[in-house]
Amino acid sequence: MINEIEVIKTKNSKINEVDFSNLKFGSVFSDHMLECDFKDGKWQAPKVVPYAPISLDPAAKIFHYGQSVFEGMKAYKDADGNVLLFRPIDNVKRLNISSKRLAIPEIPENYFMDGLKTLLEVDEAWIPTQDGSSLYIRPFVFASGAGFHASPANEYKFIIATAPSGAYFSGEVRVLIEEKYSRSANGGVGYAKAGGNYAGQFYPTQLAIEKGYQQVIWTDDNTHEYIEEAGAMNIFVRINDTLITGPTSDRILDGITRKSIIELAESENINVEVRPLKVAEVVEAAKNGSLKEMFGAGTAAVISPISGFGYKGDDFELPKLEDTYASFLKKRITDIQTNKVEDPFGWRLQVK
Ligand SMILES: *Cc1c(COP(=O)(O)O)cnc(C)c1O
Secondary structure (H helix, E strand, O other): OOOOOEEOOOOOOOHHHOOOOOOOOOOOOOOEEEEEEEEOOEEOOOEEEEOOOOOOOOOEHHHHHOOEEEOOEEEEEOOOOOEEEEOHHHHHHHHHHHHHHOOOOOOOHHHHHHHHHHHHHHOHHHOOOOOOOEEEEEEEEEEOOEOOOOOOOOOEEEEEEEEEEOOOOOOOEEEEEOOOOOOOOOOOOOOOOEHHHHHHHHHHHHHHHHOOOOEEEOEOOOOOOEEOEOOOOEEEEEEOOEEEEOOOEOOEOOOHHHHHHHHHHHHOOOEEEEOOOEHHHHHHHHHHOOEEEEEEEEOOOEEEEEEEEEEOOEEEEOOOOOOOHHHHHHHHHHHHHOOOOOOOOOOEEEOO
16 A cells, blocks of 8 residues: 655746647656656555656666566546546556566556556646647556566566647558568567567558558458557448457457447447458458448547558558548547546546
């Protein structure tokens, strides 16, 4: 149990230097961060401290063996000044699932939640209120313990840093369905939110960008015949009036936005199928006109509509519909997140 979290406040707030009406995504950071160290075999008491560079031993194992996991979540402030989180316990649990896979010690859930609440109290003024904006929260854990020996570190750092942010993507994205590279494999770490999963994606994504796409849609490593996910977002495809998304697995991250969309769509009587989805089925649907929408789902963008995709040298355009599931579901989710409507699911957590 931790009752009170120690707070060391900054003497030089940067808040007056920030243009809150013109925020990008995750590029300015709030005054404070939560810091918690694992040493002597246990997690020490978390503290709120000024946001500042940290000093690490050059032999810290994060640099050599990549033991690092993270989370992404958001805090919102409603019109009455209430501070809200969206399904935060799911982020805590997933961080520990990721940690376990990378042999990182799991963090006590109350260290995370009590620490985050204290941090949000201290930096409450950093939570933006403009439509579409939020305080992006980045919890992460990495191996700070030193040694060139290829084994798990004996010291770790857990940090929560936050960044007032505007919307993540502007406009629609064109994606390339990958035929060669893979982001994950059976038995691998694809289901973990591990930094290394991203490192492995950057190069193939650069190649896709050179070809005029913004993102890669990963396919299964074995056959490259099945749609998996977009690497920072899960993928939904609408064929006629059915919404389809692949099942989670060793290779696919269990997105909180994904599962919220599934529940929300079902509650709105939209037909949802969670099943393996072949690229060939999507191509066929694009050709015969039954492919209505594709979109990515993740905390940062919530829902990111896809305007077209490339596959094996061919390009396919999505129709421009008036009323999309994407915009309907995005509005429903963000209205719940920001306390504009009732939350029948119990997803919202008011922390102030
Ligand atoms: C974070 C992430 C997602 C989206 O998960 P949310 O919980 O909805 O934010 C999807 N895929 C990958 C690989 C991710 O890292």
